Every structure is written in structure tokens, then in C-alpha cells.
Amino acid sequence: MSVALQRLSSNTRLVPTPKETSKFLELITKESGKALEGVVSAKDAADAETAATQDGLDAVSYLRNHAMQWHLRRDRIGLLGFSSGAFTSINVVLSGDEHNRPDLVGLAYGALADWNETIPASSPPAFIAASTDDQQVPAVQAVMIYKAWLQAKVPVELHLFNQVAMVLP
Numbered sequence: 001m002s003v004a005l006q007r008l009s010s011n012t013r014l015v016p017t018p019k020e021t022s023k024f025l026e027l028i029t030k031e032s033g034k035a036l037e038g039v040v041s042a043k044d045a046a047d048a049e050t051a052a053t054q055d056g057l058d059a060v061s062y063l064r065n066h067a068m069q070w071h072l073r074r075d076r077i078g079l080l081g082f083s084s085g086a087f088t089s090i091n092v093v094l095s096g097d098e099h100n101r102p103d104l105v106g107l108a109y110g111a112l113a114d115w116n117e118t119i120p121a122s123s124p125p126a127f128i129a130a131s132t133d134d135q136q137v138p139a140v141q142a143v144m145i146y147k148a149w150l151q152a153k154v155p156v157e158l159h160l161f162n163q164v165a166m167v168l169p
Helices: 021-032 042-065 084-095 139-151
Strands: 003-008 011-016 078-082 104-108 126-131 156-161
Touching (some): 078 084
Parallel strands (some): 126 156
């Protein structure tokens, strides 16, 4: 079973996640009481990126702090991000420390902010997935992430699919 760490106001809880993305988004919208909205300005985008990164760091830390209570292994906390979530997951890896950095990271349709981005050797192993027909985030971005992990000498896997639907229905 997969679960999502849901943080609404000061209330944090684990909720089972539906298998379909649309159902998951419906659940998040219903539970939060408001629709998911896009970012409209560069300042808002920077603020949202910073807030998303901090949320990721807080989520990993929260899971580690409650691992015993929830019968989780503190050394097996992973972060999986699709598209903008992959960008956030990379930022969490780059910003985290031993308390709030995930132990593994899954990145689908992600990209580095800068192709010269250096991944620290302390980064967790990564699983990277992309598709060669993606018009939004070209597969070369996944190759660049893979290259950065290889240069850091951190375990990494790269999976390229020929159709977007094979990675995310």
C-alpha cells in the first residue's frame, strides 16, 4: 500500500493514495477544501519552489521522527516526484542534511535547474524515468540528471520509455 503524508494547516496525517492520478488529485482537493491553482508570477514561482522544498524536507523529517510509531524504517524513507514534483525532489536532495534528506529518490519527468548542477556524494540513490515523446520535459533532461548522479558516484538507474503513457497513464 502506498500512502501520502498530508499536511493541512497544523494537522498532519497519512492517507491511503488512490492508484489513479486523477483520483489522487480529487482526494487532495477534497481534503484541503480548495482547488489546486497555478503560479502566476516569477516571485510567486520562487516562493512556491522554496515552500515546496521546505515541505519536502519537513515531510522526510516528520516521517523519520514518527517512524517507530508507524512501524517504518528510519533508513528507508523515499521521495517520489513527477514533473514539478521531481524538481522539488531534486531540491530536497540538494538542500537536505542527514535528518531530512530522503534515503532514495524517484524522479519522473524531472530536470536540473542548471545543466552544470553538481549532485553531492551524500545524495541518495536515484531512480529516473522519462519518455522519449514527452514534449514538456525532453528525455535529454533525464539523461542530464543521470549524468549528474554518475559524476557524484551515487547509485542511479535511468529508464526511458517511448511513450508518456507508459510512465504515467
